[in-house]
Amino acid sequence: MKFLCLWFIASVFSLLMQSKIMAAEVSVHDPAMAKEGDTYYLFSTGPGITFYSSANMKDWRLEGRVFNGEPAWARKAAPSFNDHIWAPDIQFHNGKYYLYYSVSGFGKLTSGIGVTVNKTLNPRSPDYRWEDQGMILQSVPGRDLWNAIDPNIVTDDKGQAWMSFGSFWSGIKLVKLNEAWTGLAEPQEWHAIAQRARPAFTPDESGGPAEIEAPYIFKKGDYYYLFVSWGLCCQKEKSTYHLVVGRSKNVTGPYLDKSGKDMLKGGGSLFLTGNKDWKALGHNSTYHFDGKDYLVLHAYETADNYLQKLKILDLQWDAEQWPVVDAAQLNTYRSVQLPAK
Numbered sequence: 001m002k003f004l005c006l007w008f009i010a011s012v013f014s015l016l017m018q019s020k021i022m023a024a025e026v027s028v029h030d031p032a033m034a035k036e037g038d039t040y041y042l043f044s045t046g047p048g049i050t051f052y053s054s055a056n057m058k059d060w061r062l063e064g065r066v067f068n069g070e071p072a073w074a075r076k077a078a079p080s081f082n083d084h085i086w087a088p089d090i091q092f093h094n095g096k097y098y099l100y101y102s103v104s105g106f107g108k109l110t111s112g113i114g115v116t117v118n119k120t121l122n123p124r125s126p127d128y129r130w131e132d133q134g135m136i137l138q139s140v141p142g143r144d145l146w147n148a149i150d151p152n153i154v155t156d157d158k159g160q161a162w163m164s165f166g167s168f169w170s171g172i173k174l175v176k177l178n179e180a181w182t183g184l185a186e187p188q189e190w191h192a193i194a195q196r197a198r199p200a201f202t203p204d205e206s207g208g209p210a211e212i213e214a215p216y217i218f219k220k221g222d223y224y225y226l227f228v229s230w231g232l233c234c235q236k237e238k239s240t241y242h243l244v245v246g247r248s249k250n251v252t253g254p255y256l257d258k259s260g261k262d263m264l265k266g267g268g269s270l271f272l273t274g275n276k277d278w279k280a281l282g283h284n285s286t287y288h289f290d291g292k293d294y295l296v297l298h299a300y301e302t303a304d305n306y307l308q309k310l311k312i313l314d315l316q317w318d319a320e321q322w323p324v325v326d327a328a329q330l331n332t333y334r335s336v337q338l339p340a341k
Contacts, residue, residue, distance in 0.1 A: 026052060026060045026310040026335040029233075030150075030214070030283040031296050034090040034097065034121060040289075041121045042310070043088040044298075049101060052337075053121075057294075057312055061338040063123050066099065066116065066130055077112030077138045077148075080105035087150045087214065087283065090121075093161075093181055097121055099130070100163070102149035107207060111148040112138035113165060115182055133182040136163070137175070145170045145204060147213075152285075153181070154217040154224065156251040164193065164215040164226075168207030171195030171264070172215045172228060174252060193253045194228055194246070194263035211240075218286040220293070221321055223247040226255040226263060227271065229282035236306040239280030243297070244268030245323060258322065271323065277302055278311075278330045286315065293317075295325055310335045 028044035035041070041063075042052040048065030067085065074081045081103050089100040097118050104111035116132040119125075139148040147167040155161050161181050166172040172194035176185040194212060202208040214229040225247045231240030246255035246263040254262045261267030272295075274281050281299035288294075293315035300306040313329045 024337045026337045027308055028310050029298050029308050030087040031298060031310055032088050032090050032285045033287060033294075033296050034092065035289055036097075036121045039122070041090070042296075043090055043099065045084065045086045045088070047083045047085075049085045049088050049099070058334075059336045059338055060310070062340045064340075067132075071101075071103065071114055071116075071132055071134075073112065073114065073135045074103040077135060078103045078105050078108075078110045080108070080110065089152045089285070091153045091181075095119070098153070098181055100136075100151040100153060102151060102165075104147070104149050109139045109141045109144060109147055109169070109205070112136075113148050113151045113163075117182075136177075136183055141205060146173055147207070150214045150283075152216045153177070154219065154251060162217075162251055164217055166194075166215060167213035168210050170198065171210065171212055172226075191252045192264055193255055194226060194268070196230070196266055214283040216285050217251070220317065220323075222249055223321060224249070224251050224255075225286075225323060226253075227284050227286065228263070228268065229284070230268065231280075231282070233280055233282065235280070236300070237279070237302075239300060239306070241280040241282040242273040243271040243282050243284060245271040247322075258320075269322075272297075272325060272327065274299065275327065275330065279306060280308075281311065281330070295323075299330060 030045045032043045040054045040057050044050050048067035051063050052060040054060045086102045091098045100115045102113045112135045114135045116130045118130045119127040147169050149167050151165045161177040162174050164174045174191040174193050176189040178185045196210040196212045198208050198210040211231050216227045218225045227245050233241045246257045248255045257267040257269040278299040284297040295313045295315045297311050298308045299311050313325045316324045318324050
């Protein structure tokens, strides 16, 4: 009988451990998503750009990495590049998928943004092959006071593509892309669209306390909505990351918050912040899939030593056409990482 009891306890423990392993959540930073056919694909900061696939936006299978090696130009733009590629943005254009990404030294202006292209996102397709198009732009210490990371592409009402990007320093920029979506349009057209106060005499090599990054522009109805992350990421319990938003009827701005303050002058309406269970949420992307809008972001779970995890929330719109989400979904949405095939 004692043997049977021990066997039963061991079996239950084994099942519990298996269940815990199977129920592991997807741990990502800076998620971006696309849908091809009936499959969703999720891309995130990580070695070579980490990516996953899912049929339902909940159960995700790790597919590996986009870059088997590293972009040929990465170490030239960022000498301290360590194989981690940051903040991807995935777009479908002219029959192909364009994956924008950034390389950087953490907290430095040695940064660059590039793009790689593929006919399909399905790694089991015979057409699957990423073809890197190289660097689009870079930031150089001593020359620039803006940081070339966190790209996001938006098209205006005329079909013209624009890339927003930026982190700390002088804030968020918007630049026009060429017809191929792989370089800057000539003559070049640049706009500053959001910024936080940078104290006088802050050394140029320092990002300073002007904590703003991760722009994402989403067109809905009459407006372009600019989401950005304020605060500090990557600091565990000391992280202060959260989301603010503004909007404009023109892609180039000005982007105003609910009080009418220009985001270029420090404006930004609080959109989503953390709670006791989830901290440092931000670096969102936003999508319209199958008749619904979604907010995709990462958040740090307090109960799991502030491990970053995927969150996908339903995005709604109030009577004044401002975006709203139910913060309770931070607790109810739980991703599941499936075993790799």
